[in-house]
Amino acid sequence: MLTGCIVALVTPMQESGEIDFIALRKLVEFHIKAGTAAIVSMGTTGESATLSCDEHIKVVLKTLEYAAGRIDVIAGNGANSTAVAIEMSQRLENSGIVAGLNVTPYYNKPTQEGLYQHFKHIAQSSKLPQILYNVPARTAVDLLPETIGRLAKIDNIIGIKEATGDLSRLLSIKKLVPENFLLYSGDDATCCDFMLQGGDGVISVSCNIAPQLMNTMSQLAISGDTKAALKINAQLIPLYDTLFIEANPIPVKWACAKLGLISSADCRLPLTILDVKYQQTLENALTEVKLIS
Template sequence: MFTGSIVALVTPMDEIGAIDRISLKKLINYHSDSGTSAILIMGTTGETSTLTHEEYGDMVKWTLEFSNGRVPVIVGTGTNSTAEAVSLTRRFNDSGVVGCLSVTPYYNRPSQEGLYQHFKAIAASSDLPQILYNVPTRTGCDILPSTVARLAEIKNIIGIKEATGNLSRVSQIQELVNADFLLLSGDDASALDFMQLGGKGVISVTANVAAKEMAQLCVLAAAGNYVDARRFNKRLMPLHKTLFIESNPIPVKWACKALGLIMTDTLRLPMTSLTEAGICVVRQALTDACLL
């Protein structure tokens, strides 16, 4: 459940910005039918920072209800306040989710010791498996391999989503941790190379719109069939890149709507709709990937 293609799911919203239950159910059915390994809700792509605590609970409840055991559910519970992250993580202890993803604290830019103590406190608050999330371009904070190694010694910290795009991190971390510690790519464009170097999968934005293709790519990579995996990846590469031509999840929400997976591409401020120039580029990438 923590390997392969894990989708970083968008949070579908209706015209007035409320969570769209109908589209959420459609998305979950799509991923169940497509072979997605697990669904991550409340990540960056899910517009987590704009959701209330009540909406957090609703998203977990509805996602578990609609998945009905068909696809494991991971929930993002990280914030830049250790106390709040602990509270969120505890909240979902007995909810039915299989694990938590916890981002490095953004804006306050802690030291490496501060990062260690932050994640240690979160892990101590729950029996759920914890996955670290490193995305310095979003947070202004980079958890270094040596700190990852210290945290990997904590029983329920089972892996890391590395979204630096720096492939050297794979070997740097692998040299310091046990073989069962999971390395997951957080960058679709370099995910296949990441897996060839020893990563176990990807937490993917592209999987929102190319779920079958990303699942198959990961299956091929796990089997060591990189010739066919690269054939899939070549077709998807323009999509990997164009889904980030404007801030995530602006392009991928538009793409989901274009494919009929959600009813609207509504975003919450400060996110705004995909520009006309962006629409042309994303539409072409969907066409080139044989999705539209």
């Protein structure tokens, strides 16, 4: 079981828009040294929506190459087309990733039955373990607990990244899924409470820049050390408040560049670099959390 803090890794870009694989290698090493539990390659934070399928696969394979078995890699393999998601899952099945992260189909707004059939067909298309990903603020569709319960009965659907920020969802889901079904927070601002209430970990944006703090807080929360976990979580609140000041991953890429983790804060269009009017606010947060002086 993968528990603790898993980083939703950014995909470094050059100013030209090409992927910066030198910086990607550096990021993988950074998280190995920091003790991060695992890497999600090519999730939302990795700008999966703006990379071609071939680029997507290449980033995952390069991440695996750089990891060299020292840290587990989960790959984003979702799409709003079931056929495309199946293709991605099959292409990655024997790559070495430990699981696929499957976002709810965005834009086309399927029904709960449509969601069930979508994920069922993906899971049945390969032996790759699948983690569901529910983030209605980005996809305009909500995977409800009852549907999650149905999907949890499929052997290789092993968990969910629940990114609604609604802590009452955790209890509802726990009642409907097997005990070994993995429950990850996808919302940094509420992840500490999520883990204190029985969640298995967090797939985190903040972990890109504050892995030691996020890792320690997560381990404390999972072990039930409420006081110590909340103390560290309080230190991280300035990051939670500012890393979503514009659409993710715009702010976190700017922060990564500010900390020297990547060479450029550039994103793929239609995302742009962090607006100048927000840069001082984010810099102040980095200072407050003592990531820069």
